[in-house]
Amino acid sequence: xxxxxxxxxxxxxxxxxxxxxxxxxxxxxxxxxxxxxxxxxxxxxxxxxxxxxxxxxxxxxxxxxxxxxxxxxxxxxxxxxxxxxxxxxxxxxxxxxxxxxxxxxxxxxxxxxxxxxxxxxxxxxxxxxxxxxxxxxxxxxxxxxxxxxxxxxxxxxxxxxxxxxxxxxxxxxxxxxxxxxxxxxxxxxxxxxxxxxxxxxx
Amino acid sequence: xxxxxxxxxxxxxxxxxxxxxxxxxxxxxxxxxxxxxxxxxxxxxxxxxxxxxxxxxxxxxxxxxxxxxxxxxxxxxxxxxxxxxxxxxxxxxxxxxxxxxxxxxxxxxxxxxxxxxxxxxxxxxxxxxxxxxxxxxxxxxxxxxxxxxxxxxxxxxxxxxxxxxxxxxxxxxxxxxxxxxxxxxxxxxxxxxxxxxxxxxxxxxxxxxxxxxxxxxxxxxxxxxxxxxxxxxxxxxxxxxxxxxxxxxxxxxxxxxxxxxxxxxxxxxxxxxxxxxxxxxxxxxxxxxxxxxxxxxxxxxxxxxxxxxxxxxxxxxxxx
Numbered sequence: 216x217x218x219x220x221x222x223x224x225x226x227x228x229x230x231x232x233x234x235x236x237x238x239x240x241x242x243x244x245x246x247x248x249x250x251x252x253x254x255x256x257x258x259x260x261x262x263x264x265x266x267x268x269x270x271x272x273x274x275x276x277x278x279x280x281x282x283x284x285x286x287x288x289x290x291x292x293x294x295x296x297x298x299x300x301x302x303x304x305x306x307x308x309x310x311x312x313x314x315x316x317x318x319x320x321x322x323x324x325x326x327x328x329x330x331x332x333x334x335x336x337x338x339x340x341x342x343x344x345x346x347x348x349x350x351x352x353x354x355x356x357x358x359x360x361x362x363x364x365x366x367x368x369x370x371x372x373x374x375x376x377x378x379x380x381x382x383x384x385x386x387x388x389x390x391x392x393x394x395x396x397x398x399x400x401x402x403x404x405x406x407x408x409x410x411x412x413x414x415x416x417x
Numbered sequence: 418x419x420x421x422x423x424x425x426x427x428x429x430x431x432x433x434x435x436x437x438x439x440x441x442x443x444x445x446x447x448x449x450x451x452x453x454x455x456x457x458x459x460x461x462x463x464x465x466x467x468x469x470x471x472x473x474x475x476x477x478x479x480x481x482x483x484x485x486x487x488x489x490x491x492x493x494x495x496x497x498x499x500x501x502x503x504x505x506x507x508x509x510x511x512x513x514x515x516x517x518x519x520x521x522x523x524x525x526x527x528x529x530x531x532x533x534x535x536x537x538x539x540x541x542x543x544x545x546x547x548x549x550x551x552x553x554x555x556x557x558x559x560x561x562x563x564x565x566x567x568x569x570x571x572x573x574x575x576x577x578x579x580x581x582x583x584x585x586x587x588x589x590x591x592x593x594x595x596x597x598x599x600x601x602x603x604x605x606x607x608x609x610x611x612x613x614x615x616x617x618x619x620x621x622x623x624x625x626x627x628x629x630x631x632x633x634x635x636x637x638x639x640x641x642x643x644x645x646x647x648x649x650x651x652x653x654x655x656x657x658x659x660x661x662x663x664x665x666x667x668x669x670x671x672x673x674x675x676x677x678x679x680x681x682x683x684x685x686x687x688x689x690x691x692x693x694x695x696x697x698x699x700x701x702x703x704x705x706x707x708x709x710x711x712x713x714x715x716x717x718x719x720x721x722x723x724x725x726x727x728x729x730x731x732x733x734x735x736x737x
Contacts, residue, residue: 238628238630240629310606314603316602
């Protein structure tokens with residue numbers, strides 16, 4: 216029987232900080248859901264950021280939508296997108312066209328932060344070049360290690376893989392390349408013996 | 418045995434590149450291939466100088482794809498402690514020498530989209546190997562190389578002939594200087610910056626990049642320090658139970674080795690951290706010259722790097 220592993224023993228478990236202004240040529244900010252509040256704090260801290268800021272905002276899967284407030288911050292560019300998948304092309308294009316000196320910020324759910332980090336690394340930035348702040352839902356992006364399908368916004372442990380239907384235990388083992396936690400079949404030895412799902416990542 | 422393990426080698430070529438720089442080629446004594454290395458690696462050359470053993474680190478400048486031998490370039494330092502003078506005056510083709518396995522403290526980050534290299538003077542050598550490596554891989558790079566004058570700009574013509582537009586040359590005596598702020602501003606996202614040269618140049622390049630918002634992980638530098646000459650002092654080795662006298666032109670590490678103690682080391686230039694030693698007692702001033710210890714460690718007087726650092730005072734006890 217498996218049990219939840221504590222964060223202390225899993226080195227790959229990401230840690231997050233608080234967004235703070237750093238001098239740079241442009242400021243590219245990607246946020247979802249409550250991550251919008253972290254963007255508001257960043258602008259309150261350094262209002263001069265606005266003229267060179269580009270914000271991409273994705274309303275939360277839980278319904279949180281701060282786009283009206285973020286639009287009034289006066290960023291040079293503001294774009295709202297329905298999902299990370301929908302915003303990804305823009306994000307990749309901005310990173311692909313940018314020059315060194317660009318400051319990158321990601322705020323909101325772990326799934327969003329991880330995907331911004333993955334795309335930043337693909338653009339050639341060191342993995343610690345972006346500033347992160349976790350806000351709002353603790354929902355996880357999880358890859359099923361059996362079928363490799365990714366399930367977004369996982370809040371319970373175990374959960375059912377949205378691709379292959381296996382019952383998956385959510386580990387703290389994290390992949391920067393996939394921007395996802397690892398989900399492992401919990402009833403492989405005793406099929407059907409699945410502990411009740413607990414809401415661990417509200 | 419401390420340090421990287423040794424390769425018995427024979428000097429096959431000694432070439433005078435200009436009035437200050439000589440190039441040396443080593444092949445294995447047993448005729449076999451040299452160990453593979455990556456651009457930016459160095460080797461530690463062992464010199465037997467009339468009973469005095471000198472160990473100096475030099476960047477490998479030959480093509481990493483060429484396993485038949487290693488090449489280094491040595492700039493003669495007339496005011497130095499004698500290692501480069503020995504290489505220039507005494508090392509001849511046919512001579513047998515021990516060199517260490519390659520160690521890389523200045524490797525390329527191959528995840529970069531582009532490699533921007535800035536070299537000052539003899540600091541060009543690691544880049545020659547790195548450019549050969551990147552050229553073979555189809556990597557994107559650009560070199561900005563500054564030297565005092567045309568005569569001292571070693572390898573500039575060869576590099577320009579080989580890599581064309583990717584090589585940019587600057588001569589101090591002709592009033593040419595790298596326009597660093599503009600150069601750094603124009604780099605595409607995903608560029609990594611590498612600098613090797615005199616201390617002042619390294620500090621200038623790194624601080625300019627940081628001011629422009631370059632992330633630390635994209636900045637790479639290498640400077641080997643020669644151990645400075647200073648006043649003689651004594652050091653007690655607590656674990657070995659030995660007291661060692663360090664001469665004015667000797668480094669602490671050399672004095673410890675001369676006393677028969679096998680102390681750990683790799684680069685011998687204050688860069689790698691291998692020889693870090695705990696300080697037990699210090700009545701006097703620790704003279705830190707390394708790039709390794711943090712400011713906090715230096716302030717706490719808790720550690721010292723015997724390869725380059727010295728001591729001035731009445732009593733020093735280290736854990737060795």
